[in-house]
Amino acid sequence: MKRALRRAADRIRAGSPGPATAGSCNELAAATGPDPEPRTPGLCEECAALGEQNWAHLRICLTCGHVGCCDSSPHRHATAHFEQTGHPVMRSHEPGEAWRWCYRHAEMG
Ligand SMILES: [Zn+2]
Ligand SMILES: [Zn+2]
Ligand SMILES: [Zn+2]
Secondary structure, eight states: OHHHHHHHHHHHHHHOOSOOOTTOOHHHHHTTSOOOOOSSTTSOHHHHHHTOOOOSOEEEETTTOOEEEOTTSSSOHHHHHHHHHOOOEEEEOSTTOOOEEETTTTEEO
């Protein structure tokens, strides 16, 4: 009984796409250099192209400097950028915020 439960837990840990345990994300660990210059400082690149001005928050891609809008925004361009490019780590582009996020592991760091 106990052993069966433990095996189930192992399977969940190995196969689940859910949040990883702290420290397991090599993308966050690797993104230590100076951040790239934002390509469109203070603007979501795709929203600006669309003429859309109603985004909630901005995120900057730490691979290429793309600035996109967050998942609370109508177009979610930061997530779309990850899906299109595979660039895994972004940082908040909001004043006073410095947290980072790995899309691949759904992990903050
Ligand atoms: Zn990661
Ligand atoms: Zn946008
Ligand atoms: Zn990028």
